[in-house]
Amino acid sequence: MIGRLWRRLRGRRDRKRWKDLSDASFSELQDYVESEVLTGDLKDTEEKIRGAFGNSSDLTLRYVNLGANPRVQILVAHLDGMVDVVSLTNGVIRPILEGTLYASEHISKEPPRRKVAYALLKQQLIHISTVKETDSLEKALEYIGRGFAVLFVEGVSRGLACEVKGWAERDVAEPGTEATVRGPRQGFVENSRVNTSMLRRMIVSPLLWVEEMQVGAITKTTITIAHIKGIADDGVVEEVRRRIRSIEVDSILESGYIEEYIEDAPYSPFPTILRTERPDKVAAALLEGKVAIITDGTPFALVVPATFTSFFVASEDYYERYFTGTFMRLLRIVAFFVSLISPSIYVAITTFHQEMLPTPLILSIAAQREGVPFVAVIEALFLELSFEFLREAGIRLPKVIGPAISIVGALILGEAAVRAGLVSSALVIVVAATSMASFISPIYSMAINVHLLRFPILFLAGSLGLFGVIMGLSAILIHLSSLRSFGVPYLEPLSPIVFPEWKDSLIRLPLWMMDTRPKLTAKKEFIRQDPKQKPRAPDKGSGDEADGQQ
Amino acid sequence: MPKPSNRLSLVILTILLLLLGGCWNRREVESLAFVMAAGIDKAAEGGKVQVTVQIARPAALVSGGQGSGAMERAFWLVSSTGYTPFDAVRNFSMQSSRRLFWAHNQWLVLGEEMAKEGIQDILDFSIRDGETRRRVKLAVFKSGKASDFLQTELEMERLSSQAYIGILQTGSLSSSSVVDIDIHHFLLALAGEGIEPVAIRAEMIHRPPDIDIRGQIEQIDISSAPRIAGAAVFRGPKLVGWLDRPETRGYNWVVGKAKSSIVVVERPDAPTKYVGIEMIRAGSKIKSEFTNGKPKITITIRAEGAVGDIQDMFVVMDTKTAVASMERQMATVITNDINAALKKARELGSDIFGLGQSIYQGYPKEWKQLRDTWNDEGFKEVEVKIEVKANIRRSGLTEIGTPVRR
Secondary structure, X not given: OHHHHHHHHHHHHOOOOHHHHOOOOHHHHHHHHHHOEOOOOXXXXXXXXXXXXXXXXXXXXXXXXXXXXXXXXEEEEEEOOOEOHHHHHHHHHHHXXXXXXXXXXXXXXXXXXXXXXXXXXXXXXOOOOOEEEEOEHHHHHHHHHOOEEEEEEOOOOOEEEEEOEOOOOOOOOOOOOOOOOOOOOOOOOOOHHHHHHHHHHHOOOOOEEEEEEEEOOOOXXXXXXXXXXXXXXXXXXHHHHHHHHOOOOOOOOOHHHHHHHHOOOOOOOOOOOEEEOOHHHHHHHHHOOOEEEEEOOOOOEEEEOOOHHHHHOOOHHHHOOHHHHHHHHHHHHHHHHHHHHHHHHHHHHHXXXXXXXXXXXXXXXXXHHOOOOOOHHXXXXXXXXXXXXXXXXHHHOOOOOHHHHHHHHHHHHHHHHHHOOOOOXXXXXXXXXXXXXXXXXXXXXXXXXXXXHHXXXXXXXXXXXXXXXXXXXXXHHHXXXXXXXXXXXXXXXXXXXXXXXXXXXXXXXXXXXXXXXXXXXXXXXXXXXXOOOOOOOOOOOOOXXXXXXX | OOOHHHHHHHHHHHHHHHHHHOOOOOOOHHHEEEEEEEEEEEOOOOOOEEEEEEEEOHHHHHOOOOOOOOOOOOXXXXXXXXXXXXXXXXHHHHOOOOEEEOOOOOEEEEEHHHHHHOOOOOOHXXXXXXXXXXXXXXXXXXXXXXXXXXXXXXXXXXXXXXXXXXXXHHHHHHOOOEOOOEHHHHHHHHHOOOOOOEEEEEEEEEOOOOOOOXXXXXXXXXXXXXXXXXXEEEEOOEEEEEEOHHHHHHHHHHOOOOOOOEEEEEOOOOOOOEXXXXXXXXXXXXXXXXXXXXXXXXXXXXXXEEEEEEOOOOOOOOHHHHHHHHHHHHHHHHHHHHHHHHHHHHHHOOOOOOHHHHHHHHOHHHHHHHHHHHHHHHHHHOEEEEEEEEEEEEOOOOOOOOOOOO
16 A cells, blocks of 8 residues: 555656657657556546547547436546447446436445445446456556446546447358368357357367467457366476467467467477367367467467377368278378479489489470470479469469469460470479479468478489488488477377377278377377277167067 | 587588589480480401490470471481490490480390300490490391391381380280390390300391381381391300291290290191180299209190180081190190200200209209200200190180081
């Protein structure tokens, strides 16, 4: 109390006006706001709020009176556009105005009248279910900024924040980046509360624990950590909490920011954190003992720990039957290699190892390359770069001209370049196949990173042939083996070998075969289902009575 | 673990190393001359060899197909001389704008003259260099210099080397009157105990123009055409003679390579009509034994055939005895072929079948005494017993002897 008194006195003493701070830096202003204190003086509070928000036209302040005689004045502050006007009116304003008579009685009966008025407001009048209190200006400003309506009662140096949030948001729609043929078509949205509700719908247990924290000094983004208590490793959960808590930045705009601040291998081209837009994927991961991180403001949730094989898994693998699922997985692995090394293999073989191709093929390639002025490496580099231009441009083209230009671009580029003798047609096909293959991985972050690794391998192929390619692949393999994601080795279950988990990595065995959860993420709750789940014919003697057992 | 700053410099150093080293051994595809077939002859100048190579022209192969007027030749023939084949190959650089690339070479053709003098001086190039391969077919050209053979062109393939490979494959499959020998097997026989090498026999034969209508290729002399048939018999590194088609068949029977060949027998009930029987299985075993200090060889042939063709099916053949009779005839035909081959080989003084090898494998001590004079004496005198177990298993879609109503 002494401290509070002292702060008030000091605040009064060397109090600067907002206009004195007109060319102060952000942190100076921030410090000033932190040092300010709520007084019971409404005019003073109004001045402070207006000073902080400046000339912002969405700031709305309104005075209402509670009680008739004696009357207590209340200041209502909110941001237009951030509140749901109906709730504000019906839940806050109307009860105050209609409860005036009732309030009058109570206020006159028991002094001090302002404190009584405040208590009345808080406990009986406001028709909003979530109501928070604060006695710091900074927190009150934050509540205003978050779409709360903050009420200040004259003479009471506290603010009462009522949750009347309501703003324009995107509807739940099919995830843009991970569409499936079969499976739920819901994707996360930008509101983290809605996202957690989607998870709750899938996992009905109360043991799905959802914790919030705020990261980002200016954006104060809500980060939600979800895990299933009892399946997830508490050590991993604590580590996630610790890492997020230690992020000190001014803004978190997307989960990618979080990803970069907490990942295990910041320099590696390979992502160690999975990101996804699909709630069913997150739910499946949670059930395996992984931890999900949901960031407000982006539909992309993060899942840790993530291993290499998890980037080649699409939720569709599980919704189709095992045969399709396995084939799709193997296709993705093949596509991974194709997108990584095809142009390099072509360059290496035609430049260093011509004896490896069958004679008709090498003669055909030699014929195509007559007249091409460039060395094979340069040709490959040139074509790969052009395709990168095309791809990147294609992302930003408006939807109306996009398809036309991309078709024209690809066809003309390829065809004309061959005609002009700049490139050989075999290489055009190789590069096109590479680009196609790079989009097969369902997780874009992995696909694009791997796709870019092909450039160093191309250089190696051009200088050292297949030996160089193998060197590059070995370097990548060594690097992958050394990666860990929140304690789990990246190449698990391939190295270290964990045979039971092979059922769900490169292939997908039928669901009734997968009795166990992955060992490293779900040690505690290992068994997932009864081992005898395979559908089979009913035992003899359990037929209907109507089958005629006389 | 080096400090992070040291780690980074390590990475940069590695990258610089790569750039510094450059890319040695880099050969751009368009700077290579793909050798499709090679021939070695005695050069006009004494003591030298002449190497002729057939180089593919990729541009002609891909585009000039539906030619306007004369088709472009798919290959380029060029010769060079030198003291050894290696020297001659190096001398090609004076005539060829591209470096010769031997990895796709499929043929090594030798002139008859050169082969007669002995090929021990020219084989080393094919073995020692890393780019030449041992799977290259080895042939001897009977009618002149190897370079003449390399000039020939055949229908159906733009490159004659490919065409001849095809002939070998279909030839050994369907008639087994050719031998399919590459340098590797030649060397095995050359170095092996008690066996002499054979090579592919290539020659030009005369063919009346109206039987073989050629395409648009301009040819000066249409009356002769190249052919691969038979075998060239070597004794050590020297050519000593030739096997013709029936003898080659016999040879193939003995070495167990007669699969898919045809044996023609007479119809048991009508000796002027023939039955063609296709071999579906043909195996041989050579066993040697010593009786009274004298070697004796038993060649066991197991032949299974399927009836391919019967002339004039009017007369019904009784099945059981007909089949038995045909089998007996099969055995006779095979035995005759083998005997012919044996006779020729004995004449030429070269044990190409590996009978000596069989003795060496079974009785090495006795072989030591025989080996020096084997080809001239032992081989000619050794008792060879031929046992043929012939069997007709199938007869196609109809039973033997479907009547035709007259």
